[in-house]
Structures are given as structure tokens and as C-alpha cells.
Amino acid sequence: MGQPVREYLLTLCVTAAVTYLLTGPVRKFAIAAGAVPEIRARDVHREPTPRLGGIAMFGGLCAGLLVASHLTNLKSVFDSNEPRALLSGAALIWLLGVLDDKWGVDALVKLGGQMIAAGVMVLQGLTILWIPIPGVGTVSLTPMQGTLLTVALVVITINAVNFVDGLDGLASGMVCIASAAFFMYAYRMWFGYGIEAAAPATLFSVVLMGMCVGFLPHNMHPARIFMGDSGSMLIGLVLAAGAVSVTGQVDPDLLNSKVGGLREATHAMVPVYIPLLLPLTIIAVPVADLILAIVRRTWQGQSPFAADRGHLHHRLLEIGHSHSRAVLIMYFWSALIAFGAVAYSVNNASMWIVLSITLLSAVGLVLLLLPRFRPRAPRWAERMVPPRYRRVVREPAAPETVVDDAVTAADGAAAGEPAEEREPVPVGVHGATAIGDRSRFADHRRADSHH
Numbered sequence: 447m448g449q450p451v452r453e454y455l456l457t458l459c460v461t462a463a464v465t466y467l468l469t470g471p472v473r474k475f476a477i478a479a480g481a482v483p484e485i486r487a488r489d490v491h492r493e494p495t496p497r498l499g500g501i502a503m504f505g506g507l508c509a510g511l512l513v514a515s516h517l518t519n520l521k522s523v524f525d526s527n528e529p530r531a532l533l534s535g536a537a538l539i540w541l542l543g544v545l546d547d548k549w550g551v552d553a554l555v556k557l558g559g560q561m562i563a564a565g566v567m568v569l570q571g572l573t574i575l576w577i578p579i580p581g582v583g584t585v586s587l588t589p590m591q592g593t594l595l596t597v598a599l600v601v602i603t604i605n606a607v608n609f610v611d612g613l614d615g616l617a618s619g620m621v622c623i624a625s626a627a628f629f630m631y632a633y634r635m636w637f638g639y640g641i642e643a644a645a646p647a648t649l650f651s652v653v654l655m656g657m658c659v660g661f662l663p664h665n666m667h668p669a670r671i672f673m674g675d676s677g678s679m680l681i682g683l684v685l686a687a688g689a690v691s692v693t694g695q696v697d698p699d700l701l702n703s704k705v706g707g708l709r710e711a712t713h714a715m716v717p718v719y720i721p722l723l724l725p726l727t728i729i730a731v732p733v734a735d736l737i738l739a740i741v742r743r744t745w746q747g748q749s750p751f752a753a754d755r756g757h758l759h760h761r762l763l764e765i766g767h768s769h770s771r772a773v774l775i776m777y778f779w780s781a782l783i784a785f786g787a788v789a790y791s792v793n794n795a796s797m798w799i800v801l802s803i804t805l806l807s808a809v810g811l812v813l814l815l816l817p818r819f820r821p822r823a824p825r826w827a828e829r830m831v832p833p834r835y836r837r838v839v840r841e842p843a844a845p846e847t848v849v850d851d852a853v854t855a856a857d858g859a860a861a862g863e864p865a866e867e868r869e870p871v872p873v874g875v876h877g878a879t880a881i882g883d884r885s886r887f888a889d890h891r892r893a894d895s896h897h
Contacts, residue, residue, distance in 0.1 A: 450637065453517040454629075454652045460513045461656025465506030469664045472502045473671040481548050481674075495669055497547040500676025503657045504540045507684065508533070510653035520649060528646040531570035532687045538563040539604070539683050543676030556675070557601070563683060564600035567690075568593050574693045600686040606736045607682035608675060614667035616773050620780045621681045622658035625651045627784035628688055635692070650688035654681060667769050775813055782806050 476482065476496035485494060511529055514520040523529060542559040545551055551559075567573075573596045576586045587595065611617035629651035635644040658681065664671050673681075762772035786803045 450519045453514070453520050454633075454648070456517070457510050457514045457520070457649070458652050458656045458659070461506045461510030461653050462660035464509040465502050465657050465660025466663060468502035468505045469499060469661060469671060472498055473664070475501075476547075476671065479548065495672055497672045497674030498544065498676060499661060499665065499671045499673035500540055500543050500547070500678070500680050503661055503673060503677045503680055504536065506657045506660055507536060507653055507680070510656055511649075514649055514653070520645075522642075523645045523649050526646065527571040528687075528691055529649070531567040531572040532650060532684065534570060535563040535567040535572075535600075535687065536680055536683055538566060539679045540676055543674060543679045547674035547676050551675075556679075560601045560604050560679065560683075561597055564597040564686075565593070567600070567687065568596050572596075572687060572690055574599070574690055577693070596690050599690060600683060602733065602736070603686035603689070604679050604682035606733045607685070608678045609736045609739055610776075611673065611678040613769060613773050613776075614669035615662055615665045616776055617678050618658040618662050618665055618673060618681070619773065619777050621685060622655055622662070623777060623780045624685060624784050625654040625658070625688075627781075627788050628685070629655065630785075631788050632688070632692060644692055647688040647691040650684055650691065654684045654688070657681060657684070667773070775810070778810055778813065782810060 473496055476498040479498070481498045482494045482496045511533065515524045515529075539560065542551065542556060542563075546556060574587060574592045607617055607621060610620060629648060632644045632648040632651060635641050636648055661673060661677070665673065762775060763769070782803065786799070786806075789799050789803075
């Protein structure tokens with residue numbers, strides 16, 4: 447097992463390195479091409495930021511598959527049509543996303559493009575052939591049923607990831623967590639049970655992790671570039687392709703002989719194996735956000751594709767969480783659900799797993815309500831906690847000290863007063879996220895205020 451692990455690690459590192467190195471030039475290209483849209487009402491960032499980060503992620507995908515095709519234990523995956531099917535569907539969805547990032551594409555047109563990309567993968571063999579259902583057994587699907595179910599799974603996953611892409615580093619981090627959990631499960635099926643049909647899904651999850659890890663340093667708050675639809679739809683499709691590969695190619699009868707019977711095998715596969723349950727366990731938070739958004743918009747008489755500020759990450763910001771803390775909370779819940787499902791599939795009879803998930807869920811609820819209950823740290827621990835938890839002691843101002851309004855405002859901002867009271871910095875060609883450093887621009891503004 448050591449050799450495959452090293453090859454997977456090499457594939458992961460190459461994919462991450464290529465994605466990371468390409469993101470800088472892609473950012474400059476996006477600025478030159480004018481792919482820096484204006485800030486919309488639902489956006490949480492304050493400065494125009496270039497998109498098209500999906501170009502770098504697609505380059506990382508191609509590099510990872512190319513390296514894997516020359517490795518001893520992984521090149522056998524390319525004997526099947528699944529890598530070719532993934533690359534074909536990824537190219538179509540990536541091209542559609544690039545057009546949307548630059549010029550904008552109607553929502554129904556994007557939905558049609560997603561269905562076409564999923565159909566291309568189905569035509570090349572990446573489809574769901576059967577479903578093991580607890581208490582029933584293996585249910586074979588007709589070609590039409592398999593096609594419809596595969597297209598539905600791919601479209602749901604793509605849009606779930608696209609909907610959650612609203613904060614810096616949120617979508618790429620959550621998909622990275624989901625792909626890591628899926629890799630553990632698929633790797634266990636291949637080398638634990640000796641099922642070689644799980645090899646493509648294992649490779650897809652590793653490449654997906656590399657794409658997200660390589661892009662995250664550029665996308666963490668404050669983001670210097672967004673992945674855009676070209677990136678969010680791409681990683682959603684790759685994640686769905688891994689799920690379809692496992693479900694469509696792993697023979698349940700072979701798994702029965704490895705695990706010890708139909709009932710045990712089906713029960714062991716439930717958390718990740720059933721296609722309709724898989725996206726709910728691996729990317730439960732994005733799917734929940736997608737469902738809530740559709741219900742909310744339909745209830746208000748709007749189109750399900752109409753954008754708004756009612757997503758889960760928007761609500762976290764509204765109750766008082768900072769940008770970074772809201773992202774970390776979403777990470778926490780994604781990891782808890784994804785890895786909890788994988789742990790349950792390994793040993794579903796362990797009470798310790800259930801108790802651990804329950805305890806961590808309680809911790810997550812406390813984190814969600816933290817802005818409502820903001821404790822003050824004791825004086826001896828104030829240096830070890832963020833400023834928001836320190837006891838603020840205001841020193842009386844000296845009567846002979848005279849300062850102008852601009853300096854007073856700057857001092858108030860440094861003292862930790864609300865960000866809304868600060869003077870906004872105009873955005874434009876000198877924006878920190880759009881072109882480069884804005885320190886010179888800020889210095890000129892401060893000098894002009896003194897004059």
C-alpha cells in the first residue's frame with residue numbers, strides 16, 4: 447500500500463503546484479481581459495476582484511491526470527474511458543463558466559450546458575448502472591433511468607457548489623474537505639476490499655483536492671482572485687464524477703463476497719454509495735443551502751435562479767460573525783458531516799462514533815451562537831484573545847491636545863470601533879484586490895486630508 451500512497455501524494459502535489467503557479471498569471475490575464483465585474487448588491491467584498499480562477503484549476507486538473515497516467519499503479523485507471531469522460535465533461539463545463547465569467551450567461555443556458563456536460567460523460571460510460579438499497583438488494587437501472595439519475599446528480603452537485611461560492615475561500619475549502627473524505631472511502635474500497643473499479647473515483651478525489659489546495663492561498667480572505675463559475679462548476683462536476691464512478695462501476699456482487707453477504711455489504715455502503723444520499727452526506731451544507739434558496743425564492747414569488755443575500759454564509763455575517771469565522775464555521779460543519787458519514791460507514795456499530803458526532807455538533811452550535819454571547823476574558827488573559835473579547839478602557843483625552851477630524855477617525859478605527867464608522871476607501875484601478883497594493887493610494891488620501 448505504500449507505493450500507491452506515494453503516487454497519490456505525488457499527483458496531489460503536482461496538481462496543487464500547477465494550480466498555484468498558474469493562478470498568478472491567470473489573475474493578470476483576467477484583469478487585462480476585463481473580467482473584473484462591478485460589485486453587486488449581494489456581494490460581501492468591497493472592491494472589484496478578477497474572476498476566471500477556474501482557468502488555473504482546469505490546468506491543474508489536466509496536469510494531475512497527465513502525471514497519473516505515467517505512474518505504475520495509477521496508469522491502469524486510464525485503460526477505461528472514465529478519465530476521458532471526466533476530461534470531456536470538465537472541458538465543456540469549464541468553457542461555459544469562462545464565457546459566463548467574462549460576458550455573463552443566462553441561468554437557463556447554464557443549466558442546459560450542465561446537462562449537456564453530464565450527458566457527454568454518460569455517453570462515454572461514466573453513468574450509474576445499479577443501486578444497492580437496504581432491505582431490497584441490488585436494483586439494476588435501465589439505460590434511461592441511469593442517464594436521468596446521473597444527469598440529476600451531476601447538475602445538483604454543480605449547482606450546490608456554485609450556490610455556496612459566496613465568501614473568500616468557502617467553496618474551494620468545503621469541496622477540498624468533501625474530496626478528502628471521499629478519498630478515504632474510495633481508497634478503502636480499492637485497497638481494503640480489493641475492488642479495482644473504485645480506482646478512478648480515488649484518483650478523481652485526489653486531483654480535486656490538489657485543485658482546491660493550490661487555489662486556496664490566492665482565494666483566502668481577502669481574496670486576490672475568485673474562481674468564478676468556471677471554477678465552481680468545474681470542481682462540482684469533478685466531485686460528482688467521482689460519486690458516479692463509484693456507484694456505476696463497483697459490482698455489488700463482488701462487494702458481497704468481500705464483506706460477507708448482501709445485507710452487510712449494502713449496509714456498509716449506505717452512507718456514500720446510494721447516489722441520492724451521497725451528495726447529502728459529502729456536501730450536505732451546500733445542498734442544504736441550495737434547497738433553502740430554491741424554497742425561499744419560490745415562496746417570495748421569485749425565480750429559483752434569482753440571486754439574493756439569503757444564503758447560509760450571508761446569515762452568518764448578519765448575526766455578527768466575521769468573514770473568516772463564518773468560513774471556518776462552514777468548514778467545521780462540512781468536515782463533521784462528511785467525515786462522520788465515512789466513519790459511520792467503517793464501523794456503524796460503534797457508540798463512540800455516535801457520541802463523538804453528537805459532542806462535535808454541540809460544539810458547532812455553540813460556535814454558531816457565539817456572537818450572541820460574547821464573553822469578556824479576564825485581564826490576565828487579554829493578551830491571548832482577540833481584541834473583541836478584551837475589556838475596553840478608554841483613557842481621558844488631554845485637554846490641550848488638538849487633532850483634526852481625519853486623525854480622530856483614524857485613531858477610532860485603530861481602537862477597534864465598528865468598520866461601518868470608518869471612511870470607505872474608493873475602489874478602482876488602485877484597489878488592493880483588483881490590481882495591487884493600495885497603501886500608496888491611502889497615503890495620498892491621508893496627506894490630502896491634512897492639506
